[in-house]
Amino acid sequence: MTVDQEVVPKREQARSTEPVSTAIVVAYAVVGSMIFGWFLFGWLVLQQGFVDSVGEALGTAFGLLLVVAIIGSVRRSRR
Numbered sequence: 722m723t724v725d726q727e728v729v730p731k732r733e734q735a736r737s738t739e740p741v742s743t744a745i746v747v748a749y750a751v752v753g754s755m756i757f758g759w760f761l762f763g764w765l766v767l768q769q770g771f772v773d774s775v776g777e778a779l780g781t782a783f784g785l786l787l788v789v790a791i792i793g794s795v796r797r798s799r800r
Contacts, residue, residue, distance in 0.1 A: 756782050
């Protein structure tokens, strides 16, 4: 049995190891706090149930992750 290996050029490897800026980390922390707040608002204020609140918060988080992934892929393809 043989395994084919893809060789990634050094230029490609250097691009994937870029440091993450502080602004991005702060933005992710703010968005995470907002999603947690959305969960607490639905659970405690609207009293819609724990499972429904978790599902709504996770759905929002996955939707935002999808948007971030699309924007990131568009930005990377323009380079």
